[in-house]
Amino acid sequence: MIWEVFRQEKTGGYHTHCGNVHAPDREMAQQYAAIQHGRRKPTNSIWVVPRDEIGEINDDEVAFGGTTDRSYRWATAYNTTGEDASEVVESEDEQADAEKRRGEA
Template sequence: MIWEVFRQEKTGGYHTHCGNVHAPDREMAKQFAAVQHGRRKPTNSLWVVPREEVGEIDGEDVVFGGTTDKSYRWATTYNTTGADAREVAESEDEQATAEKQRGDD
């Protein structure tokens, strides 16, 4: 039987999948997981789960991320040409000119 192993590095941290072990029962799986996956890196705890008990949800089952458009978070979605972009560039030029003039006085 195959058992999937998830490792937590620090208290309060997430458990992340780190591999699997082959064992006939839960107790042996826990022992194998401790030896194979718990000793190599700092480990706070291990979860040992039968492979057939791990469920998967993929993009065909559900749409992840909701339906809210959050493209505004990415700079690539902004239009960097046109009147608005020219206005921003002109404003920056005006500010730079004013700063130079203040420095000359």
């Protein structure tokens, strides 16, 4: 029987898959996992799970949430029509006039 092994490096950390072991029962699988996967790197705990007991859900079966579109945060996400907003044009004209008056004074 094949047993999948997940290792946690530090307390509170995630368990990550680190391999598998072949063993006839749970007790032997735990011993093999401790020897093969627990002694080479810092290890806080090990999960040993029968491969048959691991379920998988993929995106064909369920529509996962995905990521939220945050493209509005980037200027490149906006389409420009080539026309500036009237407020921008008025402001630019006012600033240009103010610069001219400063230069004349």
